[in-house]
Amino acid sequence: MAFTTLPSIRNSISCPTMLVPDMPHNNISLRNKGFIYKGQHGINLRDFTKANVASPSLPVIAPPTPEERKETTADDRHHHHHHVAWTSIPQERWEGELQVQGKIPLWLKGTYLRNGPGMWHIEDYNFRHLFDGYATLVRLGFQNGRLVAGHRQIESEAYRAAKKNKKICYREFSEVPKAANFLAYVGELASLFSGASLTDNANTGVVKLGDGRVVCLTETQKGSIVINPETLETVGKFEYSDSLGGLIHSAHPIVTDNEFLTLLPDLVRAGYLVVRMEPGTNERRVIGRVNCRGGPAPGWVHSFPVTEHYVIVPEMPLRYCAQNLLKAEPTPLYKFEWHPESKAFMHAMCKTSGKIVASVEVPLFVTFHFINAYEEQDEDGRVTAIIADCCEHNSDTTILDRLRLQNLRSFNGEDVLPDARVGRFRIPLDGSPYGTLEAALEPNEHGRGMDMCSINPNYLGKKYRYAYACGAQRPCNFPNTLTKLDFELKKAKNWHEEGAVPSEPFFVARPGATEEDDGVVISIVSEKNGEGYALLLDGSTFEEIARAKFPYGLPYGLHGCWVPKE
Numbered sequence: 001m002a003f004t005t006l007p008s009i010r011n012s013i014s015c016p017t018m019l020v021p022d023m024p025h026n027n028i029s030l031r032n033k034g035f036i037y038k039g040q041h042g043i044n045l046r047d048f049t050k051a052n053v054a055s056p057s058l059p060v061i062a063p064p065t066p067e068e069r070k071e072t073t074a075d076d077r078h079h080h081h082h083h084v085a086w087t088s089i090p091q092e093r094w095e096g097e098l099q100v101q102g103k104i105p106l107w108l109k110g111t112y113l114r115n116g117p118g119m120w121h122i123e124d125y126n127f128r129h130l131f132d133g134y135a136t137l138v139r140l141g142f143q144n145g146r147l148v149a150g151h152r153q154i155e156s157e158a159y160r161a162a163k164k165n166k167k168i169c170y171r172e173f174s175e176v177p178k179a180a181n182f183l184a185y186v187g188e189l190a191s192l193f194s195g196a197s198l199t200d201n202a203n204t205g206v207v208k209l210g211d212g213r214v215v216c217l218t219e220t221q222k223g224s225i226v227i228n229p230e231t232l233e234t235v236g237k238f239e240y241s242d243s244l245g246g247l248i249h250s251a252h253p254i255v256t257d258n259e260f261l262t263l264l265p266d267l268v269r270a271g272y273l274v275v276r277m278e279p280g281t282n283e284r285r286v287i288g289r290v291n292c293r294g295g296p297a298p299g300w301v302h303s304f305p306v307t308e309h310y311v312i313v314p315e316m317p318l319r320y321c322a323q324n325l326l327k328a329e330p331t332p333l334y335k336f337e338w339h340p341e342s343k344a345f346m347h348a349m350c351k352t353s354g355k356i357v358a359s360v361e362v363p364l365f366v367t368f369h370f371i372n373a374y375e376e377q378d379e380d381g382r383v384t385a386i387i388a389d390c391c392e393h394n395s396d397t398t399i400l401d402r403l404r405l406q407n408l409r410s411f412n413g414e415d416v417l418p419d420a421r422v423g424r425f426r427i428p429l430d431g432s433p434y435g436t437l438e439a440a441l442e443p444n445e446h447g448r449g450m451d452m453c454s455i456n457p458n459y460l461g462k463k464y465r466y467a468y469a470c471g472a473q474r475p476c477n478f479p480n481t482l483t484k485l486d487f488e489l490k491k492a493k494n495w496h497e498e499g500a501v502p503s504e505p506f507f508v509a510r511p512g513a514t515e516e517d518d519g520v521v522i523s524i525v526s527e528k529n530g531e532g533y534a535l536l537l538d539g540s541t542f543e544e545i546a547r548a549k550f551p552y553g554l555p556y557g558l559h560g561c562w563v564p565k566e
């Protein structure tokens, strides 16, 4: 075994309330070097960037016992057959060294972090939807060809309140606290409108800001939480110091060493604010505003793309719905509504002036994730159009319902994953009113499944050739392959293991590389037999170069980031 256990810590783990004491409610806002976050830990940026890296040979937390693994949820006690990908994490945290099969490149030095909803129950109550789960962070620390791994729950207010009260206390993606719980907890009805009832469960992504802070995110602005990438400890809330207001934002900001760009949907006057935050600050400044051209509310902007000079604002006919937000029971499309009559649009805004340079009607579309975008040039170097690629669900909203846990957990061999493709928009910049949307490659290349994408970050906003994503080996009910997309050859190369559910393939470029695909692809695989492993593929050949088994199977996770070791 590559890991051992420390019995004293193992004992405290079986009682999560002992491991994680309740935070006081009157958190003090800390201001350090212009950074603002709340928390009782008192860790400042300087402390946590210097935090000790766990010794590669010293695991600190024991893996779950077979009993804990079995008794994860109330539902598990009745059916023991859930795929581990859709089974709650059995304990609050773990850390240890993994034994590596194959060879981890010596240049790979740093930490891969993956966030996702890993706990889908409170006491005997099981959540409804994949996106409802409380956030679980996973860490893979690479150094000298060795791998120290771990996971830890994010200590959001929503998670702590649920544990303390043994009930859901905030509004999650599809779960709503029972009125009595909620009113007892938050106190007043007005909180429904002020956003106080919304979750801060930061379960979607994790980003490293240009100043080194690592922030976990979800769709609610209050669900922006600073964590320590070494210990996975929750440092505190990331407080936006501006007065832009609003309750929600894109779950996928564009983050580089120089900036943080995001979209703030305006549900009152249907539109979006395009905002920018400088590293070292907590203040977002408005670049410009896009008014919606269709529909009663802005389209859902889970993500959006940028080119070198433009921010692209998608206006999808799957729109937020304020009434659904307040409903106690989930509607077929949760907090959204499908408005085909409202049409679909793509807007392009100049990053520096905030001017809208194109606003075109496009075919109807459904997407969670944009892959990348770039400016198309003619022979004279003039920019003629913007190309924007996304994982497009054939304009069909069924995928949202397919991600209900009951559907994910009840795979019976039937091929029920709706078709998806790489949707490529062309947004002309010559003033013409229409843009186009077509498949960038034949969808059968990747089994007509397509989501959870990444690119070489050095190609962000630039003409690019490769993307990595999850495709499908059918029959399946969820994307189950890792696929390398080559947009030049219009080919895909697929990795698949029977019954395995791999998470988003995340590309890390080799320092000094000159080829776009020179690097590794990291994924974490949940296996059919309840086990799981970290997987490394070569970014160029897409062949396996290393894998390392976890002492327990991990639940599925969503998005990751890379924190290089200087």
Ligand SMILES: CC(=O)/C=C/C=C(C)/C=C/C1=C(C)CCCC1(C)C
Residues within 6 Å of the ligand: 117, 130, 131, 171, 172, 173, 198, 199, 203, 204, 218, 219, 220, 248, 251, 325, 335, 558
């Ligand atoms: C995990 C993922 O991809 C998406 C998660 C989406 C969430 C958590 C959405 C949450 C929302 C609320 C809690 C209330 C406001 C509406 C909405 C943004 C859908």
Ligand SMILES: CC(/C=C/C=O)=C\C=C\C=O
Residues within 6 Å of the ligand: 204, 368, 399, 420, 449, 450, 451, 452, 478, 479, 558
């Ligand atoms: C898991 C997922 C979206 C996650 C959002 O962050 C989409 C899966 C789509 C399947 O095809």
Ligand SMILES: [Fe+2]
Residues within 6 Å of the ligand: 204, 251, 252, 302, 368, 369, 558, 559
């Ligand atoms: Fe996402």
